[in-house]
């Protein structure tokens with residue numbers, strides 16, 4: 001199942017910079033692992049915002065929920081999710 005996810009990061013302005021840097025490093029490590037596993041298909045910065053558009057390819061809504069909750073930055077994110085399905089006019093035979 002494909003999910004389009006918008007993540008907007010809102011770190012507290014008074015967060016210790018070292019803590020923020022560690023959270024970002026941990027987030028990057030997990031994000032790159034999930035990309036290597038083919039679960040996090042796309043990760044795009046939204047220009048001008050501390051936010052991203054992502055596409056996840058996961059087995060279920062439950063797996064999406066569990067994956068998002070594992071993210072180190074999860075407590076500091078606003079998350080919006082849309083489920084994706086094939087468009088009848090798409091010329092692509094797979095879902096890439």
Ligand SMILES: O=C(O)CC1=CCC(=O)O1
Pocket residue numbers: 007009027028029031043050051052073
């Ligand atoms: O910077 C972001 O948009 C949040 C984020 C998601 C994966 C990552 O490494 O950072």
